[in-house]
Amino acid sequence: xxxxxxxxxxxxxxxxxxxxxxxxxxxxxxxxxxxxxxxxxxxxxxxxxxxxxxxxxxxxxxxxxxxxxxxxxxxxxxxxxxxxxxxxxxxxxxxxxxxxxxxxxxxxxxxxxxxxxxxxxxxxxxxxxxxxxxxxxxxxxxxxxxxxxxxxxxxxxxxxxxxxxxxxxxxxxxxxxxxxxxxxxxxxxxxxxxxxxxxxxxxxxxxxxxxxxxxxxxxxxxxxxxxxxxxxxxxxxxxxxxxxxxxxxxxxxxxxxxxxxxxxxxxx
Numbered sequence: 443x444x445x446x447x448x449x450x451x452x453x454x455x456x457x458x459x460x461x462x463x464x465x466x467x468x469x470x471x472x473x474x475x476x477x478x479x480x481x482x483x484x485x486x487x488x489x490x491x492x493x494x495x496x497x498x499x500x501x502x503x504x505x506x507x508x509x510x511x512x513x514x515x516x517x518x519x520x521x522x523x524x525x526x527x528x529x530x531x532x533x534x535x536x537x538x539x540x541x542x543x544x545x546x547x548x549x550x551x552x553x554x555x556x557x558x559x560x561x562x563x564x565x566x567x568x569x570x571x572x573x574x575x576x577x578x579x580x581x582x583x584x585x586x587x588x589x590x591x592x593x594x595x596x597x598x599x600x601x602x603x604x605x606x607x608x609x610x611x612x613x614x615x616x617x618x619x620x621x622x623x624x625x626x627x628x629x630x631x632x633x634x635x636x637x638x639x640x641x642x643x644x645x646x647x648x649x650x651x652x653x654x655x656x657x658x659x660x661x662x663x664x665x666x667x668x669x670x671x672x673x674x675x676x677x678x679x680x681x682x683x684x685x686x687x688x689x690x691x692x693x694x695x696x697x698x699x700x701x702x703x704x705x706x707x708x709x710x
Contacts, residue, residue, distance in 0.1 A: 444597030448620035451494050452526045454596060458615055461595035463588060465615050466490075466606075467529040473522060477515045478508075480527055487511060488530040493523060497619070499569035504530065531606045531614050543568045543616070544605040545626055546581060547634040548593040550641045553586045555632040576629040581605075585613050592618050600638055602626070680707055 447453050458465040469483045481489055491514060493501030505511040518525050533541045540563060546556040557576040559568035568574040581589070589603040592615045602622025606614050627633050680703035683696055692700060 444599075444601075445620040447596045448598060448601065448618050449495060451492050451496075451617065452524075454618055455526065455528075457595050458592055458618070461591065463592045463595055463615050464612065466531050469527045470524070471515070471518070471527055472524045473519050474515055475519065477512050480515075481505070481511055484527050484529045490528045490530050491515070491518075491525050492528065493525055497621070498623075499567040499572045502567060504566050528616075531608050531616075532610075534607045534609055541566050541568060542607070544579070544581070544585075544607065545576075545622065546585075546589045546603045546605065547622055547626060547637075548589050548598075548601050548603055549634060549637045550599055550645075551590055551594075552637070553581060553589050554634050554637040555626060555630040556581050557626050557629045570625040570629075576626070578630040578632075582613075588613065588615055599641070676703065677707065679703070 447457055452468075452470055455465055455468045459468075467484050469480050471480050474480050481487060487508070488504055488506040489511070491503045491505055495501070503514060505514055515525075533543060535541060541561045542558050544556060544558055546553050548554070556579050558579045559570060559574045559576045561568040561574050562572065565572060565574075570576060585605060588605070592603050593599070593601040596618045598618065598620055600620075602619040603615060604617040604619070606616055608614065622634075680700070683692065683700040683703065686692060686696070687700065
């Protein structure tokens with residue numbers, strides 16, 4: 443279930459909000475024909491428009507002007523593409539002046555690594571796949587707790603949680619990824635798959651004391667017992683028909699059945 447939730451960006455936002463995880467204000471738009479109304483619901487321009495599925499920054503746009511908002515939303519409308527609009531969180535800039543975000547890897551109830559990503563020149567998306575760069579960082583206790591809570595809220599025991607540190611001082615969870623990729627390993631020099639394997643081994647050991655399931659019944663034994671019961675019932679019926687024949691006349695069906703029993707069992 444967790445992977446299904448993480449795959450759907452709207453579902454993820456809903457789950458995070460319901461679990462009291464700080465996430466940007468979000469509006470869902472399906473064939474929206476009143477763009478200004480939808481944008482006003484997320485505190486006005488600029489806003490971030492995201493298609494509900496996609497990874498590595500694909501399907502994510504920033505709408506900074508009324509013209510850009512109208513034309514982009516019109517394109518989504520005509521293509522019947524549902525989108526979610528999010529309040530634009532003005533991220534802290536790196537020393538180069540470009541926007542940054544954070545990717546943290548959660549395994550079980552621990553954050554095992556984290557990196558700060560910096561967007562390439564002229565882009566607001568800091569994804570490494572979009573030309574961004576990264577450096578290893580340590581999260582605050584609050585941010586660590588946010589990541590673990592976000593991953594658990596979505597239903598994942600292994601995830602990549604994306605954060606944005608706002609210039610105003612607050613940190614927001616923007617996405618939870620069920621397939622966080624391997625780029626962070628090169629940046630942090632921390633192979634989170636080692637932690638994942640250890641987590642799985644520990645979890646498996648805890649299940650070793652589970653009682654073995656009740657064995658299935660012996661099908662051959664049951665079939666043999668059934669045959670014996672049927673034969674016993676046939677012999678009983680054979681005796682009843684033989685006794686009846688001595689006292690009265692049998693009907694057609696009874697005579698045929700008695701003949702069958704005589705051939706099968708012989709004289710009794």
